[in-house]
Amino acid sequence: xxxxxxxxIKNASKRYGSVVALDGxxxxxxxxxxxxxxxxNGAGKxxxxxxxxxxxxxxxxxxxxxxxxxxWDSPRQALESGVETLYQDSGLAPHLTVSQNVFLGxxxxxxxxxxxxxxxxxxxxxxxxxRDLEAVGIAVPASNxxxxxxxxxxxxxxxxxxxxxxxxKVIILDEPTNHLGARQAGEVLNIIRNAKAKGLGVxxxxxxLPHVLEVTDRIVVLRLGRIVKDAPTSEFNGDTLIGTITxxxxxIKVEGD
Amino acid sequence: MSDSKQATAGIKEQxxxxxxxxxxxxxxxxxxxxxxxxxxxxxxxxxxxxxxxxGTLGTVLDDWGAYILLAVGMTFVxxxxxxxxxxxxxxxxxxxxxxxxxxGPMHADLSITGSAANPYLLLATFICLGVGLLVxxxxxxxxxxxxxxxxxxxxxxxxxxxxxxxxISGGMPLQGPNNFDLGLDWKIGDFQLPISTTVAxxxxxxxxxxxxxxxxxxxxxxxxxxxxxxxxxGAGISPEKQILKVYLLSGGMAGLAGAYAYIRLxxxxxxxxxxxxxxxxxxxxxxxxxxxxxxxxxFAVALGTLVLFVVQSGLLMxxxxxxxxxxxxxxxxxxxxxxxxxxxxxxxxxRR
Numbered sequence: 001x002x003x004x005x006x007x008x009i010k011n012a013s014k015r016y017g018s019v020v021a022l023d024g025x026x027x028x029x030x031x032x033x034x035x036x037x038x039x040x041n042g043a044g045k046x047x048x049x050x051x052x053x054x055x056x057x058x059x060x061x062x063x064x065x066x067x068x069x070x071x072w073d074s075p076r077q078a079l080e081s082g083v084e085t086l087y088q089d090s091g092l093a094p095h096l097t098v099s100q101n102v103f104l105g106x107x108x109x110x111x112x113x114x115x116x117x118x119x120x121x122x123x124x125x126x127x128x129x130x131r132d133l134e135a136v137g138i139a140v141p142a143s144n145x146x147x148x149x150x151x152x153x154x155x156x157x158x159x160x161x162x163x164x165x166x167x168x169k170v171i172i173l174d175e176p177t178n179h180l181g182a183r184q185a186g187e188v189l190n191i192i193r194n195a196k197a198k199g200l201g202v203x204x205x206x207x208x209l210p211h212v213l214e215v216t217d218r219i220v221v222l223r224l225g226r227i228v229k230d231a232p233t234s235e236f237n238g239d240t241l242i243g244t245i246t247x248x249x250x251x252i253k254v255e256g257d
Numbered sequence: 258m259s260d261s262k263q264a265t266a267g268i269k270e271q272x273x274x275x276x277x278x279x280x281x282x283x284x285x286x287x288x289x290x291x292x293x294x295x296x297x298x299x300x301x302x303x304x305x306x307x308x309x310x311x312g313t314l315g316t317v318l319d320d321w322g323a324y325i326l327l328a329v330g331m332t333f334v335x336x337x338x339x340x341x342x343x344x345x346x347x348x349x350x351x352x353x354x355x356x357x358x359x360x361g362p363m364h365a366d367l368s369i370t371g372s373a374a375n376p377y378l379l380l381a382t383f384i385c386l387g388v389g390l391l392v393x394x395x396x397x398x399x400x401x402x403x404x405x406x407x408x409x410x411x412x413x414x415x416x417x418x419x420x421x422x423x424x425i426s427g428g429m430p431l432q433g434p435n436n437f438d439l440g441l442d443w444k445i446g447d448f449q450l451p452i453s454t455t456v457a458x459x460x461x462x463x464x465x466x467x468x469x470x471x472x473x474x475x476x477x478x479x480x481x482x483x484x485x486x487x488x489x490x491g492a493g494i495s496p497e498k499q500i501l502k503v504y505l506l507s508g509g510m511a512g513l514a515g516a517y518a519y520i521r522l523x524x525x526x527x528x529x530x531x532x533x534x535x536x537x538x539x540x541x542x543x544x545x546x547x548x549x550x551x552x553x554x555x556f557a558v559a560l561g562t563l564v565l566f567v568v569q570s571g572l573l574m575x576x577x578x579x580x581x582x583x584x585x586x587x588x589x590x591x592x593x594x595x596x597x598x599x600x601x602x603x604x605x606x607x608r609r
Contacts, residue, residue, distance in 0.1 A: 074493075075490070075491065075493060076493035079493045080493075085491070087487070087491055091485065091488060092485065092488055093480070093481045093484035093485040093488050093489065093551070094484055094485065094551070095480055095483070095484035095551035095552060096477070096480060096481060096484055100477060100480075100481075101488075104477070104481055104488070104489070104492040104494070105492030105493040105494050106492075107474050107477065109474065117469075117473060118469075118473040118474035118475055119468075119472050119473045119474075120472060120473060120474060120477065122472075
């Protein structure tokens with residue numbers, strides 16, 4: 001069901017001063033696979049996300065995208081190579097319209113001299129934004145509406161839809177179901193399934209373990225900067241997952257140290 | 258039965274009308290236009306019918322031209338969530354530098370007048386623009402590299418520019434070549450239009466700036482930065498680059514306002530721009546731009562600037578009650594407070 005390894009991080013470490021935030025983490029993501037990344041606060045999830053998305057550079061270790069070694073100097077580089085990240089609560093620019101948000105950083109300009117001056121093709125962006133969001137399973141209100149006029153669930157849907165629509169290879173979703181009601185969270189999980197069907201590698205970070213168990217193919221558990229468990233979702237249930245996260249269930253890797 | 262039906266229809270109609278009126282009042286442009294009309298009629302009554310006159314409008318537009326360039330630059334800055342306090346001092350400094358170049362290295366003095374002065378004035382304009390861009394670059398440098406908040410960074414350059422203007426000029430106006438015809442209102446036969454060459458140029462610049470703000474990528478990034486800097490960076494846009502561009506724009510506009518002052522006076526004076534930054538900020542806020550960032554429209558700011566100077570000129574012409582010119586500042590302060598209060602009320606009604 002899942003394809004080739006599309007994104008890989010090998011033995012990555014990162015420290016902030018004397019704090020070891022990430023300690024030799026290795027992780028593979030396949031095309032068409034949803035990987036859940038879980039761990040307690042301070043386990044290193046955010047650091048791992050930042051390294052994967054190009055926001056931070058690891059102190060040591062290697063990264064491979066499509067089998068080729070990569071190194072991100074900026075999030076822009078990662079974006080352009082096909083790794084799309086939705087940060088926790090970064091969301092959207094509320095004063096801009098839906099289509100302006102969808103196309104932010106990748107605007108469609110007019111043809112000719114107006115385009116050279118950076119004048120935007122508003123009509124085309126509105127049409128395309130609507131089409132692209134619909135394609136990933138989001139029923140969006142008019143794409144010329146300001147995001148501030150949307151409900152929290154609609155905003156999150158637009159944010160995720162934007163990321164899924166643009167992602168070429170990998171999409172990293174940091175707490176995408178936070179602050180959402182049950183129905184809206186369900187819609188977000190559906191979008192994740194759509195992204196998977198598109199053949200994207202999806203990294204899903206969440207504290208809401210039922211969502212993780214529901215939508216992922218594989219779960220990776222971080223504790224104190226280390227990956228302590230990496231196993232198919234079918235091997236977990238709610239209790240064993242919590243046990244692994246908190247450390248009450250011993251994992252082989254930890255014993256081995 | 259039919260009575261009650263009619264009544265319901267009437268209520269519905271009324272409700273529809275009210276929501277329409279509400280959404281019109283939500284529109285800053287409409288609100289400002291109505292305010293302008295009301296002010297015009299009021300001052301016309303107060304001045305004994307002298308206010309609504311093309312000559313008065315010409316005077317108002319001359320003042321408007323001096324400030325709108327600053328207000329336009331300020332609008333871009335304010336939309337990013339910043340502020341530029343240095344624009345007034347930049348007007349002084351740039352006009353003084355232009356004056357200094359004229360009387361110093363160029364050995365050109367006020368005996369050069371009329372169209373013979375035009376090449377000099379063009380050069381002066383470019384000098385002013387250059388000085389403005391330089392101040393803008395310093396502002397962006399302080400904000401981007403030293404991470405100083407815009408208020409403090411531009412407060413520092415405000416002081417520095419004002420001081421340098423006094424040092425360079427020796428505290429006196431530097432009189433150079435002049436062509437006062439450029440500031441005279443156009444005439445078609447005996448008919449006097451309220452627009453001069455300088456005001457016309459300023460209008461064109463304002464329109465172009467408005468097109469860039471509302472239709473171009475540069476404008477979009479300006480809004481995006483003020484709306485959510487984090488999301489903007491996440492979209493692969495460099496906030497630092499955008500800040501540089503926006504403060505360059507604001508500085509450049511202030512430089513052009515310095516050229517406007519120089520051309521009107523035929524001199525670069527260290528007092529040319531004194532206190533102008535406050536009026537520019539006032540005009541921007543009256544025009545509906547939010548100091549929190551993300552909100553503002555050029556056309557509304559142009560109208561807001563007009564409101565400011567209609568009030569100023571109107572007060573001077575009042576005959577029904579005498580108004581002391583010293584009261585001007587108080588009235589402007591009240592205007593700003595009223596504008597912000599209206600914004601707050603609009604936001605309260607506008608959001609769910």
